[in-house]
Amino acid sequence: MRQIFSSTTFLAAPCVHRATVWGKRITLTERAFYKTCMSNGTPSDTRESASAQALMAHDNIAEMFKSELETVEYTRSVLHNHTLSFEELLNEYRLLGQQYENLLKQAAKLTRIGDVAQRKLINTKSELAAQSQAIERANSELQEKNERLKESIEEINQLNLVLGNEQAKADNLLLNILPPGIAARLKEGEDKIADYFEETTVVFTDIVGFTNLASLVSTTTIVKLLNTLFSRFDGLLDHYPVEKIKTIGDSYMLASGIPTPQKDHALQAAAFAFAMLNELRRFVAETGYPISMRIGMHSGPVVAGIIGTRKFVYDLWGDTVNIASRMESHGQPGKIHCSETVYRELSDVYKFERRGAIDIKGKGKMDTYFLIDEAANKLTRG
Amino acid sequence: MTDITFTKTTTTPTVTGRVADGFLEITGESYPENSVEFYQPIFQWLRDFMDSQKRHLTVYFKMPYFNTSSSKCILDILDILQSYHYTSGGAVEVTWWYDESDEDMLESGKELSDGLDLKFLFMPYSD
Numbered sequence A: 001m002r003q004i005f006s007s008t009t010f011l012a013a014p015c016v017h018r019a020t021v022w023g024k025r026i027t028l029t030e031r032a033f034y035k036t037c038m039s040n041g042t043p044s045d046t047r048e049s050a051s052a053q054a055l056m057a058h059d060n061i062a063e064m065f066k067s068e069l070e071t072v073e074y075t076r077s078v079l080h081n082h083t084l085s086f087e088e089l090l091n092e093y094r095l096l097g098q099q100y101e102n103l104l105k106q107a108a109k110l111t112r113i114g115d116v117a118q119r120k121l122i123n124t125k126s127e128l129a130a131q132s133q134a135i136e137r138a139n140s141e142l143q144e145k146n147e148r149l150k151e152s153i154e155e156i157n158q159l160n161l162v163l164g165n166e167q168a169k170a171d172n173l174l175l176n177i178l179p180p181g182i183a184a185r186l187k188e189g190e191d192k193i194a195d196y197f198e199e200t201t202v203v204f205t206d207i208v209g210f211t212n213l214a215s216l217v218s219t220t221t222i223v224k225l226l227n228t229l230f231s232r233f234d235g236l237l238d239h240y241p242v243e244k245i246k247t248i249g250d251s252y253m254l255a256s257g258i259p260t261p262q263k264d265h266a267l268q269a270a271a272f273a274f275a276m277l278n279e280l281r282r283f284v285a286e287t288g289y290p291i292s293m294r295i296g297m298h299s300g301p302v303v304a305g306i307i308g309t310r311k312f313v314y315d316l317w318g319d320t321v322n323i324a325s326r327m328e329s330h331g332q333p334g335k336i337h338c339s340e341t342v343y344r345e346l347s348d349v350y351k352f353e354r355r356g357a358i359d360i361k362g363k364g365k366m367d368t369y370f371l372i373d374e375a376a377n378k379l380t381r382g
Numbered sequence B: 001m002t003d004i005t006f007t008k009t010t011t012t013p014t015v016t017g018r019v020a021d022g023f024l025e026i027t028g029e030s031y032p033e034n035s036v037e038f039y040q041p042i043f044q045w046l047r048d049f050m051d052s053q054k055r056h057l058t059v060y061f062k063m064p065y066f067n068t069s070s071s072k073c074i075l076d077i078l079d080i081l082q083s084y085h086y087t088s089g090g091a092v093e094v095t096w097w098y099d100e101s102d103e104d105m106l107e108s109g110k111e112l113s114d115g116l117d118l119k120f121l122f123m124p125y126s127d
Helices: A007-038 A043-056 A066-080 A086-177 A180-187 A210-216 A219-239 A265-287 A319-329 A340-346 B035-052 B068-088 B103-113
Strands: A193-208 A242-248 A251-256 A292-306 A315-317 A336-339 A351-360 A364-373 B004-006 B014-018 B023-027 B057-062 B092-099 B119-125
Touching (some): A066 A086, A086 A180, A086 B068, A086 B103, A180 A292, A193 A210, A193 A265, A193 A315, A193 A319, A210 A219, A219 A242, A219 A265, A242 A265, A251 A265, A265 A336, A265 A340, A265 A364, A292 A319, A292 A340, A315 A319, A319 A336, A336 A340, A340 A364, B004 B035, B023 B035, B057 B068, B068 B092, B068 B103, B092 B103, B103 B119
Parallel strands (some): B023 B057, B057 B092
Antiparallel strands (some): A193 A251, A193 A292, A242 A251, A292 A315, A336 A364, B014 B023
């Protein structure tokens, strides 16, 4: 049978049967079969077999194409079988052709499915690229918005800074007209503050000679004078635990024991009164203005607080205020006129001069005293 | 003969084969490292079914993605089903489920069914 694989004989055999047995598809089969036959028993056959085995050994391919490999092996066995008759050989050829056709169909299917998968992959890549671009655009927009946000935040911070400064100014202003604790309570929302204090001392002063002076100099000069003098009194406030209440014309009103209660309220008020007299003496010596000052003091309970909704003023109410005011109006220039209550509070510390009973409007006769000797002041002040 | 069940993993689909119902379903993406190793038990289950049951078999494929070696295994499954179809007289029905927005998967299903004599249905689904 060896002679039938000679090139001429074998080439003729499949061609003769092509039209009647396998149709057009056999053309491919014929070429492949011819190639296999021609290489049968040659060194190239061994090389191709080794090459196929190497390919099949890769990544479980041999397992996947097990049946196909069996077909290949079977084909080889047919080629090496020299006992087959020509008819038997043609029969094997027909079966192998069918196998080959099936494999071709499978290969075509897998190729097309692979193409579909690849197209899907490419489409997915395109979609991802489009999405990536969209994300980039969104990122870019986000960055722009972030920049604008940053600018807005900076502006807000700047405004906050300005607002903070303005707030500080407002707070300072508030603290300038109200005691800190009272200002804090107002900020926290309390709209009416009226606190009762059992032990306080209220002080009133009045400039003597002011009316005459007012007829000699201009009102502007008078106001400047008062401003200078009262500013000096204000300066003293830093050194004494007393609270300035207000000025009324040329009168300066203060109190101790409010808004923070203190046991030596009368002592501190008296010390401040002496300090005001000393300051006035210095002022007169410096300016030459012929003015003096009456001071009145009384100790007792008051109600302190803020009422109304506009132009807040921390003020005092009660008889103690009225009596202190009477002490001032019934006093004498350069002296501190005190009620008996003050006398009892401070007689161990200061020397007093008894003035006798005087008629206090609305109160009747009251024993009053002049606090006259600052040298007897036993206070130790820094 | 027993039922077959594979739980879905990142690279392999859920596989459910119920002998009593004559039903096999493969659902999920398929790109295992070794496709043959994964699909071999399914081939065997089908061959056993063919040998022992000889009755109607419904097969669902619902696979949003499969790699090339998986597609070869699907072809082999279809070949087995085709053989069963010839021997059991048309008692096989295959349904190819595809995402209604995935025309490519419909096309792949049609490609796979091309030349088969099985009853092969295409059913869209939406998430």
